[in-house]
Amino acid sequence: MKKVSSRRKPVKPAGRGKTKKVYRVSNWAAYNQALVQRGNLTVWLDEAVLAGWHACGPPQRGAQFVYSDRAIETALTFRLLFNLPLRQTQGFMTSLMALLGVDLAVPTYSTLSRRQAHLSIALPLRPAQGPIHLVVDSTGLKVYGESEWKVRVHGWSTRRTWRKLHMGFNAETGEVVAQTLTEAKYDDASQAKPLMEQTPVDIGHFYGDGGYDRWKVHRLLAYPPAAQAAPIEAVIPPQKNATTRKAKRRYRHIEARNQRVEAIEGMGRKRWKKQVGYHRRSLAETGVA
Numbered sequence: 001m002k003k004v005s006s007r008r009k010p011v012k013p014a015g016r017g018k019t020k021k022v023y024r025v026s027n028w029a030a031y032n033q034a035l036v037q038r039g040n041l042t043v044w045l046d047e048a049v050l051a052g053w054h055a056c057g058p059p060q061r062g063a064q065f066v067y068s069d070r071a072i073e074t075a076l077t078f079r080l081l082f083n084l085p086l087r088q089t090q091g092f093m094t095s096l097m098a099l100l101g102v103d104l105a106v107p108t109y110s111t112l113s114r115r116q117a118h119l120s121i122a123l124p125l126r127p128a129q130g131p132i133h134l135v136v137d138s139t140g141l142k143v144y145g146e147s148e149w150k151v152r153v154h155g156w157s158t159r160r161t162w163r164k165l166h167m168g169f170n171a172e173t174g175e176v177v178a179q180t181l182t183e184a185k186y187d188d189a190s191q192a193k194p195l196m197e198q199t200p201v202d203i204g205h206f207y208g209d210g211g212y213d214r215w216k217v218h219r220l221l222a223y224p225p226a227a228q229a230a231p232i233e234a235v236i237p238p239q240k241n242a243t244t245r246k247a248k249r250r251y252r253h254i255e256a257r258n259q260r261v262e263a264i265e266g267m268g269r270k271r272w273k274k275q276v277g278y279h280r281r282s283l284a285e286t287g288v289a
Contacts, residue, residue: 043096049074053104065115067107072115075107086112126173131204131229133171134178135283136195136212138164138188141181166191168199171207171280189214196220202228207235207281213242215253222253235276236260237269 025031055065078096079089086109093106107115143161164186168178178198180191188211196203206212206221213236221232231252237260244258264272273279 045074045096045100050102050104066105067111067115069115069119072107072112072119073121075112076116076119079112085109125170125175125177125200128170128172128201131202132177132199133205133207133280134196134199134203135169135171135207135281136166136188136192137169137209137281138166138191138211140184141165166195168195169283171205171283174283177201188212189217192217193220196228196232197225202230203232205233205235207278209281210237210239212236213238218253218257219251222251222256234260235278235281237273237278238264240269 049070052068053071055068075089075093078092090109097104141163143163162184164182164184166180167176170177178195180194221234224232242261244261245254247254
């Protein structure tokens with residue numbers, strides 16, 4: 001009879017047996033000072049915010065606004081920064097005005113709650129250093145909500161309306177620089193030109209999945225609009241059954257796509273994606289998730 005050992009085999013650590021390197025602190029004085037510095041709070045408030053604290057726009061129907069959009073945005077910024085409820089936000093702003101020695105009233109929590117629903121905020125884009133890497137992708141949006149009268153007369157509909165959101169990201173910063181909303185029948189390639197036209201800076205590389213492997217997209221990238229400084233390099237994997245195309249004349253978009261097809265045939269699709277940096281496109285999938 002075969003003897004069975006009761007000893008358990010040692011479990012190998014995750015990550016192919018690699019052990020994580022332990023970081024040991026050697027400069028304790030600087031490390032302690034860094035921990036202390038984390039609690040150092042300095043609030044810089046622009047004088048333009050205080051000067052435009054009260055609303056001074058054209059008259060509107062009903063009660064007039066007391067506080068400007070900038071004042072509401074400032075209070076909500078502190079709320080988001082310190083993860084405060086609305087009531088605590090009001091108290092924080094009151095104490096901040098007292099520390100500044102400014103005689104300004106503070107929006108109440110009910111005012112903040114009411115105004116934040118209709119506040120229009122324009123987020124500035126970070127200045128780009130040269131042409132950007134534009135990463136594009138799309139996702140489906142399901143539209144809910146039917147009129148009460150329609151539901152009462154005809155009942156609930158089994159069909160739902162879909163919309164398609166197309167977005168373009170700056171690969172370096174992760175910012176959304178362009179977006180379009182279409183019906184579900186429009187494919188990804190049809191929105192390449194609108195996304196490029198919305199991008200406020202020059203584009204150096206265009207990253208997209210196989211849905212953008214269309215001749216109209218390749219032609220647009222090789223011969224971009226006049227606002228674009230130079231041709232755009234397409235980082236788009238061809239279809240798996242793609243073949244090279246012959247042309248009587250030399251066209252940039254045909255030659256560029258033929259080179260990609262030949263490169264994939266020579267080194268394989270996986271190696272080609274690694275060589276051209278196709279992993280940048282994962283940023284778009286993260287953004288639309």
